[in-house]
Amino acid sequence: MSAVTTPAPSGTPARVPQRIVARRRSGPQRVFGALRAVLIVIVCAVISLPIIWMIAAALKTNVQVTDPTVGLAFTPTWDNFRNVLADGVLVQSLANSLIIGVVSTALSVVIAVPAAWAVGRFRMRRTGSVVLVARIVPAISLLVPWYYMFAQLGLVGSHLVLILSHMFVSVPLILWIMIGFFEGLPVELEDAARTDGLSAFGAFLRIALPLAAPGTASAAVLAFIFSWNNFIFALILADERTMTMPVLLFNFMSYASTDWGGLMAAATLMTVPVLLAAVFGQRYLVAGLTAGATKG
Amino acid sequence: MTTTTTPRAAVGAAPRSRPPAGEKPLVTFEQANRRLKWALLAPALGFVGLMIVFPLAFTINLSLTDAFGAVNAGNAYVGLQNFADALTDTRRFWPAVGRTVTFTLGAVVLETVLGLALAMLLRKAFRGMEIVRTILMVPLLATPVAIGILWMLILDPTNGIANHLLGFVGIPPQEFLGSVSQSLPTLMLIDVWQWTPMMTVLLLAGLTTLPEEPEEAARVDGANVWQRFVHIILPMLRTTILTALVLRGVDALKTFDLIYATKGPGGGSDFEAETLNVYAYGLTFDYQEYGLASAVLVLFTLFIVAIVVVLRRRTERSAS
Incomplete structure (x- = not known):
């Protein structure tokens, strides 16, 4: 038991943001920051898109749901x-x-x-x-x-x-x-x-x-x-x-x-x-x- | 775990050293507590014990009989025959073992690597952190059966959005879950989608407890990001990683819902996604081969226990 406890009471508040804000950013750091932001957005999209797709499919007609070209552009229906x-x-x-x-x-x-x-x-x-x-x-x-x-x-x-x-x-x-x-x-x-x-x-x-x-x-x-x-x-x-x-x-x-x-x-x-x-x-x-x- | 003397331990030790007179409340207290702690524990331990001890004994007993069709009528003991049958079965048993190992290793390794990368990516605070953490929670809380069916829609060979999107980058349509060779890898990827966030959450929790000084010192000494990750963070995170591996590994070995919901009994017509759990389920509930099924389950349980014991020993060694 003792071994399988993560040493982490998480939900810990984010660590000292003021340090990041206070430090002036150099050129490469800004590039790094932007790259990080892009990666985070991609990850969030990969995780959430299937769920969004499920909800979207629930709001489609049976013709739309099996037509992949419809995508997310459709008029939602509550029929399902x-x-x-x-x-x-x-x-x-x-x-x-x-x-x-x-x-x-x-x-x-x-x-x-x-x-x-x-x-x-x-x-x-x-x-x-x-x-x-x-x-x-x-x-x-x-x-x-x-x-x-x-x-x-x-x-x-x-x-x-x-x-x-x-x-x-x-x-x-x-x-x-x-x-x-x-x-x-x-x-x-x-x-x-x-x-x-x-x-x-x-x-x-x-x-x-x-x-x-x-x-x-x-x-x-x-x-x-x-x-x-x-x-x-x-x-x-x-x-x-x-x-x-x-x-x-x-x-x-x-x-x-x-x-x-x-x-x-x-x-x-x-x-x-x-x-x-x-x-x-x-x-x-x-x-x-x-x-x-x-x-x- | 280091044992520090807490006030509690001091109270527990006190009655023996002090004269009983005048300390009456504490003495009766500790005595009453012995009864109290068992009274509080009994319902929970009793319940779990009842639900597990008799059933395990029952299953082990069944594994030594030729039970077929019924669990309690006229079964003869056949010794270890079922185990011999399972271990010499190269048609269903060993391929299922292979798939279980492939699925677990592939999925868990990918989940650990991606989960670690993601945890590093999210480590430092940023605007929108709460939203990202919320998004991370959704797959790991979602119903595996619903997730399986959702991916069947996405990966449908003719009408699915996946093949449509692949078409944009010039990749021909894939069969995914409809094909014998692609089923297991596809299931692994779905598992990776659902459980990488879990690894991230666990590792992120571990990362936030690490002291910052060693990394700062290495930064001052001129170590680059990769060097700091490999030589400073990874060693400090070892225990958390091993713990996460145990938790995820045990669950991955036992994956049933996703596979059964998407591939059905036997893991498909060619048993292409039949892992040990799915095999044991089919033997039990489709074929009523209770004896053989129990033997497979006993072997499977021993296999999981062995893995947990090895990994936990590692964890303890790295923690000390």
């Missing part, structure tokens, strides 16, 4: 979104993804945050490294036993089984992020609170937990997104009623591979939470990702 949102199965899947994401994240926060505090405060790094195992094992090697296990309990196809399987990803993820976070909090505050008569648990509840709110928020958002993106668990453990969006998208593609507009509208709907998280939570998410980077 209207069509997919009129599809009861899609709306159901969207709701499933939301429910499973929210509930699995909430439950994971409730059990993982106190555990992370215990690991961080009581120096139980070895115990904490158990979570590493959960990240290494290929999910497929767990799916047959899970299916068998949950079939015995009559749970296969239920929301509960999907919530539990997604928690298997988010509990280690939140543990991972929050252990580092609690270790970074000054222990003196909690010690002072305890001297004033709070129990250790009280110190956790009233001092550490409020201070850890930003870390918990970023861990929770990441956990939700990993659940939202998860494909393989629902592919096996869900039924038509509890199917999540990635599985629906996959099925949708196999049945109706020609409806690119509809596919891209559904893919765009899937990307909305991701865009929101990137725009509003970038700084916090970087801190979470650098502490616990995984894809589930």
Whole structure:
């Protein structure tokens, strides 16, 4: 565990800009600066253009979407979104993804945050490294036993089984992020609170937990997104009623591979939470990702 | 990790050296804490343990049986027969191993090199930094299945924008995911598109923690940009790079969503994109070859564990 923590509580503010501004630039430096700006713009274009292409395709008619000469010059239509949102199965899947994401994240926060505090405060790094195992094992090697296990309990196809399987990803993820976070909090505050008569648990509840709110928020958002993106668990453990969006998208593609507009509208709907998280939570998410980077 | 004595450790050691009288709160405190810490840990560890211990034992057990069609009815133990079958299978198993290694090595090396270059490019503050960082977050948070389908549209051999753009520079249309030989390289490039930003974010975080003095000193001594990068920054960044390699490498080895969404069962008609994970999935859920599939999964897991152990040992050595 100790080795796989990046030595970087990031989200660090940009480093001293005034030094750059203050220093007078020589000729070659200005050329270098311009070159750098051009490179940065190219990189941003390469990263964002496919996403823009997806959103554009979602706003095109089915004729335009398969005609590469159309490019980005077209009159947008909401028809694709209207069509997919009129599809009861899609709306159901969207709701499933939301429910499973929210509930699995909430439950994971409730059990993982106190555990992370215990690991961080009581120096139980070895115990904490158990979570590493959960990240290494290929999910497929767990799916047959899970299916068998949950079939015995009559749970296969239920929301509960999907919530539990997604928690298997988010509990280690939140543990991972929050252990580092609690270790970074000054222990003196909690010690002072305890001297004033709070129990250790009280110190956790009233001092550490409020201070850890930003870390918990970023861990929770990441956990939700990993659940939202998860494909393989629902592919096996869900039924038509509890199917999540990635599985629906996959099925949708196999049945109706020609409806690119509809596919891209559904893919765009899937990307909305991701865009929101990137725009509003970038700084916090970087801190979470650098502490616990995984894809589930 | 160096062990510095924190106030916490001092409190923990105190009860033994001090007379119990008058120190009552701290003594009961530490005793109560032992129960408290396990009470707080139990739900999380218990849950992860339940979800992993029995299943792993189950899979290892299955790998020693001839289970086919059903996991629990009349399976006979066949010893290591499944492992022997897998390891002598040159039609599906070894090619899948080769593809897994090729895909992972190719993608992760490219992602590391590009990610490092990008991190260096973005290191010093500039106007618009926040926007660039936001853009970086999008691919690595996006749904792999959606990304796979998006690239299928972009790379469509007849209607895709990629071939249209290639036409402008005189390159003939490519088959991309539609061809046996181009599938794996194309998937690697999609993986590079999605996960290079991840490497950048990790390495950028590492870069911001580096002290500036060694680089300044080298600059004063007349070292050029490249020399400073190779001799000053790279060695200092070693631990971060190795850590990022472990994180990304493990995920790349297990890549499933992207490959399965774009190429379907078996990684295509000629198994051209069938990695170990896709192979094991097909054996399990398409062919119900539970015994053989479990053996493949056990081998695959051991393979990943071996890589992680080697890389982590390196990380520890470079950190000390």
